[in-house]
Amino acid sequence: xFGKYDLDLKIKEKELEIVVEGNKKKKRYYRKKGxxxxxxxxxxKEGNLVICPVEPVNLPKEGVSEYLLVExxxxxxxxxxxKGNFYIKFPVEIGVFLVNRRxxxxxxxxxxxxxxxxxYGPPERGVVCRWWxxxxxxxxxxxxxxxxxxxxxxxxxxxWEWVEIKKIVFRAFDMKLFYNEHAYMYSFxxxxxxxxxxxxxxxxxxKDMEESIDLYQAKGIKKFEKKFFMExxxx
Amino acid sequence: MNVIELLQDLMxxxxxxxxxxxxGDVLVFLIIIIFSVIIAxxxxxxxxxxxxxxVPLTTLNNVxxxxxxxxxxxxxxxxxxxxxxxxxxLLVAGGILGIVIGFASQTVVSNLISGIFLMIxxxxxxxxxxxxxxxxxxxxxxxVLSTTIRTYDGIYVRIPNEKVxxxxxxxxxxxGARRFGYKIGIRYKDDAxxxxxxxxxxxxxxxxxxxxxxxxxxxxxxxxxSVNLNIKIWAPSSVWYSxxxxxxxxxKVTLEKEGIEIPFPQRVIWMGxxxx
Numbered sequence: 001x002f003g004k005y006d007l008d009l010k011i012k013e014k015e016l017e018i019v020v021e022g023n024k025k026k027k028r029y030y031r032k033k034g035x036x037x038x039x040x041x042x043x044x045k046e047g048n049l050v051i052c053p054v055e056p057v058n059l060p061k062e063g064v065s066e067y068l069l070v071e072x073x074x075x076x077x078x079x080x081x082x083k084g085n086f087y088i089k090f091p092v093e094i095g096v097f098l099v100n101r102r103x104x105x106x107x108x109x110x111x112x113x114x115x116x117x118x119x120y121g122p123p124e125r126g127v128v129c130r131w132w133x134x135x136x137x138x139x140x141x142x143x144x145x146x147x148x149x150x151x152x153x154x155x156x157x158x159x160w161e162w163v164e165i166k167k168i169v170f171r172a173f174d175m176k177l178f179y180n181e182h183a184y185m186y187s188f189x190x191x192x193x194x195x196x197x198x199x200x201x202x203x204x205x206x207k208d209m210e211e212s213i214d215l216y217q218a219k220g221i222k223k224f225e226k227k228f229f230m231e232x233x234x235x
Numbered sequence: 236m237n238v239i240e241l242l243q244d245l246m247x248x249x250x251x252x253x254x255x256x257x258x259g260d261v262l263v264f265l266i267i268i269i270f271s272v273i274i275a276x277x278x279x280x281x282x283x284x285x286x287x288x289x290v291p292l293t294t295l296n297n298v299x300x301x302x303x304x305x306x307x308x309x310x311x312x313x314x315x316x317x318x319x320x321x322x323x324x325l326l327v328a329g330g331i332l333g334i335v336i337g338f339a340s341q342t343v344v345s346n347l348i349s350g351i352f353l354m355i356x357x358x359x360x361x362x363x364x365x366x367x368x369x370x371x372x373x374x375x376x377x378x379v380l381s382t383t384i385r386t387y388d389g390i391y392v393r394i395p396n397e398k399v400x401x402x403x404x405x406x407x408x409x410x411g412a413r414r415f416g417y418k419i420g421i422r423y424k425d426d427a428x429x430x431x432x433x434x435x436x437x438x439x440x441x442x443x444x445x446x447x448x449x450x451x452x453x454x455x456x457x458x459x460x461s462v463n464l465n466i467k468i469w470a471p472s473s474v475w476y477s478x479x480x481x482x483x484x485x486x487k488v489t490l491e492k493e494g495i496e497i498p499f500p501q502r503v504i505w506m507g508x509x510x511x
Binding site for chain 1: 410411412413414442443445446447448469471473474
């Protein structure tokens with residue numbers, strides 16, 4: 001379902017329906033997901049519709065959080081100096097954009113997941129994060145494509161002690177999403193202390209994948225802080 | 236004599252109290268001031284357009300004000316010699332005048348300095364929900380001399396910065412999350428553990444009832460007419476009020492659906508027996 005479409009389309013998948021119809025200039029965008037309906041009119045001569053995964057921190061209300069906290073169903077402990085990769089899943093939010101040569105405009109965001117928020121750190125200094133629970137995988141797992149995406153985590157424990165990881169926090173500002181039939185991200189976790197680490201994202205486009213539209217850039221927000229410094233531990 | 240010559244004569248006419256300056260000089264002075272105000276306004280609009288959505292609103296407001304008043308001040312300094320005021324003379328005169336004005340405008344200076352400290356310390360930002368000096372509302376603007384608040388009833392309130400600075404400030408959104416609570420009574424015959432479990436499930440369904448710190452629900456008191464449950468919920472500060480208003484009614488409805496009722500105050504009366 002992810003991809004670039006002409007302004008004339010009909011998608012029906014499970015409980016989701018997306019329709020763009022109309023004459024040459026005036027078109028109607030209609031999206032239905034379960035009970036939820038969105039209808040908008042579009043005046044356009046040219047342009048396309050892009051449906052792609054976006055940073056999963058926008059629903060049910062935008063501006064509440066800029067962070068994603070993935071809690072692992074079981075903690076894992078990393079040996080000092082150890083490097084490696086593992087996979088986790090993350091919630092998918094789907095953005096619908098109108099694009100032409102000059103501009104990108106977001107017209108809709110929806111999700112099949114149930115959003116839940118949590119606090120990382122103490123109440124006076126912590127950050128509100130979108131919460132998600134994932135299993136920790138050695139190999140690429142099966143995905144429910146519109147529901148969850150795949151994140152490859154490249155980790156490195158540069159601390160001289162064993163470190164136990166139960167949760168990882170990512171900054172949505174820094175996210176680089178890619179897609180083919182499912183959403184994908186590639187992240188880094190650098191552990192520099194028993195309770196201190198840093199997360200960031202890779203921006204190199206994987207083979208056979210498209211780059212998602214960056215929601216913050218589409219809004220005209222300049223990104224200044226990128227990496228996230230996890231100073232309140234991994235448990 | 237035509238109109239142009241008449242105007243030229245007028246412009247060359249000297250003004251006595253301005254030490255030999257002409258009407259032409261005053262006109263140039265006014266034109267420079269007006270021009271600098273226009274430029275300041277244009278630059279301010281462009282600064283707002285460029286920086287909006289790129290920097291926080293408070294910073295944007297401060298940058299805007301510095302740019303706006305800075306340009307006007309430059310225009311004023313450039314224009315002053317046209318009316319015979321030299322900058323060096325102004326500085327000397329300013330020194331003496333400053334003392335006089337200082338005494339006369341203590342409150343203004345106090346507000347100004349408080350305003351500067353507020354901008355540095357930042358206990359509040361534009362858009363924050365606050366309570367200052369018993370005025371609750373949203374901070375609309377933090378100016379050099381005063382802070383304006385839009386109360387939750389939509390009323391404009393201007394508070395001098397001196398007062399803001401010396402008052403207890405409650406900022407409801409300074410931290411990412413905040414806690415609020417309810418007290419709910421259930422009947423003595425109801426199962427309190429079941430009620431707690433129902434409420435926990437309900438809170439778990441709401442996206443903005445934070446998972447961590449998790450909500451706490453416990454039997455707080457065995458009251459006169461009810462078993463009182465205490466519910467404490469953490470929510471993101473930016474949306475806590477909508478969660479607060481939404482959840483109370485949902486708890487009531489869900490408990491009733493499960494056969495648990497919130498009792499009215501009641502008193503058991505034992506009627507005495509006449510013969511006894």
